[in-house]
Amino acid sequence: MERSYILHMFTPGKQMSPFDINMAVDAGYQVVVPYCGVSLDEITGLTQDAIFSRGPKGVKATGIFIGGRDVMLAADMLARARKAMVPPFEVSVIADPSGAYTTAAALVACVERQLGVAHGTDLTGKRVLILGGTGTVGRIAGVLAAGLGAQVTLASHRDQANAERAAAETAQRFGCSLRGAGTGDEASRRAALAEADVVLATAAAGVQVMSADDRASAAGLLVAADVNAVPPEGIAGVGVMDNGKPIAGMRAVGIGALAVGNVKYQVENGLLVAMRNADKPLYLGFAEAFDKAREILAAKG
Numbered sequence: 487m488e489r490s491y492i493l494h495m496f497t498p499g500k501q502m503s504p505f506d507i508n509m510a511v512d513a514g515y516q517v518v519v520p521y522c523g524v525s526l527d528e529i530t531g532l533t534q535d536a537i538f539s540r541g542p543k544g545v546k547a548t549g550i551f552i553g554g555r556d557v558m559l560a561a562d563m564l565a566r567a568r569k570a571m572v573p574p575f576e577v578s579v580i581a582d583p584s585g586a587y588t589t590a591a592a593l594v595a596c597v598e599r600q601l602g603v604a605h606g607t608d609l610t611g612k613r614v615l616i617l618g619g620t621g622t623v624g625r626i627a628g629v630l631a632a633g634l635g636a637q638v639t640l641a642s643h644r645d646q647a648n649a650e651r652a653a654a655e656t657a658q659r660f661g662c663s664l665r666g667a668g669t670g671d672e673a674s675r676r677a678a679l680a681e682a683d684v685v686l687a688t689a690a691a692g693v694q695v696m697s698a699d700d701r702a703s704a705a706g707l708l709v710a711a712d713v714n715a716v717p718p719e720g721i722a723g724v725g726v727m728d729n730g731k732p733i734a735g736m737r738a739v740g741i742g743a744l745a746v747g748n749v750k751y752q753v754e755n756g757l758l759v760a761m762r763n764a765d766k767p768l769y770l771g772f773a774e775a776f777d778k779a780r781e782i783l784a785a786k787g
């Protein structure tokens with residue numbers, strides 16, 4: 487008998503994301519089971535409960551998804567699940583808390599592409615300011631950009647201390663260098679923009695973090711990218727469909743939320759399909775999501 491594809495979806499939260507449930511089914515998983523309120527200490531037991539019943543062949547048709555809202559806890563859960571495997575009883579595992587790993591991967595890959603296409607350069611040494619940078623997408627975008635040699639600042643609209651705390655804990659967890667900046671008032675936001683080569687808007691949905699009047703302070707910008715698809719746009723003048731469109735009055739080009747979202751969708755779908763088709767188990771975090779995003783953009787030419 488053909489075995490059904492089963493995805494066990496673990497989240498520390500109250501609910502599994504409907505978005506990710508839809509993505510799992512559209513990627514070919516036939517049985518999708520959410521487990522809510524899962525703690526880190528429960529991952530080993532749940533994982534081992536999932537791997538033994540189907541035999542070494544059946545485990546290929548079994549996968550684990552790790553969700554939630556905490557990008558650092560999800561990385562710990564992915565590592566814990568991997569450690570719990572008992573070869574040959576091993577299943578593939580993907581982590582994508584709140585879509586942050588795949589969204590940040592798509593965002594940074596789109597920025598990298600536009601730096602190359604529009605300006606003939608890359609992220610090495612670039613000063614990247616992430617407005618809304620203390621959130622799930624912003625932190626991981628920061629880690630990915632820092633890994634490519636950028637000097638990254640995570641900005642908080644609350645205060646400097648909050649930004650520094652987020653930057654320090656994220657940098658420590660993922661072994662990279664990140665700075666924090668409080669950008670709650672106009673003067674501090676404009677001072678930060680004046681120093682930036684790239685600005686990423688990753689604040690909560692429906693929040694504008696860079697106004698039309700802020701543009702004059704950002705003369706050196708090369709790329710401005712926004713992931714907020716809920717009006718108003720996160721960066722004034724960057725439309726949701728823009729993908730390398732010059733921003734009025736600037737040398738920067740803009741990337742909008744739906745341009746990023748299109749790549750994010752393909753990344754998540756591609757990784758879930760790869761898990762189903764893999765001969766050997768896959769362990770997929772934001773680094774693998776970024777490789778996939780680059781592959782998708784390279785295929786577009």
Ligand SMILES: NC(=O)c1ccc[n+]([C@@H]2O[C@H](COP(=O)([O-])OP(=O)(O)OC[C@H]3O[C@@H](n4cnc5c(N)ncnc54)[C@H](OP(=O)(O)O)[C@@H]3O)[C@@H](O)[C@H]2O)c1
Pocket residue numbers: 584585586589618619620621622623624641642643644648649688689690691692693695713714715743744746747748750
């Ligand atoms: N395009 C796509 O494919 C895609 C996919 C997934 C998510 N998204 C979007 O990505 C964005 C980020 O998602 P997320 O889960 O990372 O968001 P989040 O964690 O809910 O929020 C990000 C940050 O926004 C800041 N913020 C909250 N209210 C603010 C306000 N009034 N003014 C300025 N900053 C504010 C907060 O930082 P401070 O309090 O420290 O300032 C928070 O840490 C959202 O807009 C989401 O809809 C897009």
